[in-house]
Amino acid sequence: MANKKEKKTRIAAVGDIHVRETDRGKWEEFFTKVSEEAEVLLLCGDLTDTGRTAEAEILADELKACSIPVVAVLGNHDYERDNQKSIRKVLLKQNVHMLDGDSVVIGDVGFAGVKGFGGGFDKGMLGMFGEPMIKSFVQEAVDEALKLDGALSRLESDNVDIKKIAVLHYAPIRATVEGEPEQIFPFLGSSRLAEPINRRGVVAAFHGHAHIGTLEGETSKGVKVFNVSKPILMKEGFDPPYYIFEV
Numbered sequence: 230m231a232n233k234k235e236k237k238t239r240i241a242a243v244g245d246i247h248v249r250e251t252d253r254g255k256w257e258e259f260f261t262k263v264s265e266e267a268e269v270l271l272l273c274g275d276l277t278d279t280g281r282t283a284e285a286e287i288l289a290d291e292l293k294a295c296s297i298p299v300v301a302v303l304g305n306h307d308y309e310r311d312n313q314k315s316i317r318k319v320l321l322k323q324n325v326h327m328l329d330g331d332s333v334v335i336g337d338v339g340f341a342g343v344k345g346f347g348g349g350f351d352k353g354m355l356g357m358f359g360e361p362m363i364k365s366f367v368q369e370a371v372d373e374a375l376k377l378d379g380a381l382s383r384l385e386s387d388n389v390d391i392k393k394i395a396v397l398h399y400a401p402i403r404a405t406v407e408g409e410p411e412q413i414f415p416f417l418g419s420s421r422l423a424e425p426i427n428r429r430g431v432v433a434a435f436h437g438h439a440h441i442g443t444l445e446g447e448t449s450k451g452v453k454v455f456n457v458s459k460p461i462l463m464k465e466g467f468d469p470p471y472y473i474f475e476v
Contacts, residue, residue, distance in 0.1 A: 238338050241266065241471040242457040244273030244398065244437020247306065248288040250281065256291035259469050264296040267473060269335055272325075273437040273457055274304025274344060274398025277316060285316040289323040298335050300326045302342040304398035304438060328396060330376030332384050338476055339391040341380035345399030345436065346370040348419035350406075355415060370419040373399075378425035385429065392476050395426050395434035404446025405456035406439040423448045432476050444472075 241263045248256065263270055277284035285307075292299060307316050317327045326333045328342025348355045348370035357367045377395065384393050400406050400418030409417060417439045426434050427450040434448075437458040444461055446454045455472055462470035 237475040238269065238336055239267045240269045240271060240338070240394065240474045240476060242271040242273060242435045242455065242474065243459055243462060243471040244435070244456075245275040245304070245440060245458045245460065246272065246288075247275055247278040247459075248284050248291070249278045250283050250287060252284075252287050253290070256288070257294040260292060260295035262469050263471055264294070267471075268297055269338070269340075270295060270297055270299045270471075271340070271394075271396050271435055271457075272299060272301035273396060273435050274302050275306040275437060276301060276303065276320070277307050280307050280309030280312050280316070282312050282315045282319060285319040289319050289325075292320075292323050292325065298326065299324075300328060300333060300335075300340045300342065300396055302328050302396050302398055303344050305344075328380070330380055332380040334384070334391060337391060338394060339384035340394050340396055341377060341384055342396035343373050343377045343380070343422075345377075345397040345401070345422050346373045346419060347399060347416040348421060349415035350403035350418065350420045353414065354420050370421045374419070374421040374425060377422060378429065381425055381429035381431065393429060393431045394476065395431050397422060397434060397436040398438050400436050400439055400442070400454070400456065401426055401434055402446050402448055402454050404443060405436070405454050406442040408441045408443055409439050417442070426452050433474060435472075435474075
């Protein structure tokens with residue numbers, strides 16, 4: 230007897246939408262369109278432009294046009310005014326799955342998310358040595374990687390057949406920040422984030438943050454990584470600017 234064709238989930242992903250207080254009405258068509266073409270929407274950080282709660286409220290209102298589940302992480306812009314807790318609260322009220330070391334299962338796909346942090350890549354990765362300020366910087370990246378590992382681990386304990394997707398703001402690999410000035414690579418992501426992605430059997434990872442980076446790369450273990458920053462998607466001709474991935 231022929232095998233039943235495996236159902237695939239269509240995931241749309243975009244980062245760095247930078248919603249402003251003047252954006253009322255700007256995103257309604259976008260969210261309506263993405264709802265027609267995908268079954269899950271990933272928002273990969275920098276949801277607000279300057280970290281104002283009012284910007285998150287505009288986004289939450291625009292998301293009423295989105296009829297599919299939304300999974301999101303915060304980005305560095307969302308932390309700018311130390312309003313990250315209120316931004317998260319506003320979006321949770323709109324039923325957005327806000328991930329920060331958490332995971333959510335939608336259908337047979339599990340999403341694990343963290344903001345991530347900097348620190349550099351591969352041989353250029355900053356080590357835990359020197360002044361306390363440097364150690365604190367590195368520790369933040371370590372903590373974010375541990376949070377991602379924990380979220381992915383919980384997905385494994387939920388169901389061994391779940392397909393795992395990592396949702397980030399900062400990059401886990403160098404390849405998807407290529408195009409940015411090399412001097413700022415340490416502030417665009419960290420290879421520490423790639424370790425749990427490689428070890429936990431992740432199907433693909435999505436991030437933003439590097440606006441003039443590269444759309445696609447892969448980890449040392451061959452896991453696909455996509456930089457879905459809105460400026461990159463627009464440069465690559467995606468209109469509307471979201472990337473579709475089937476899993």
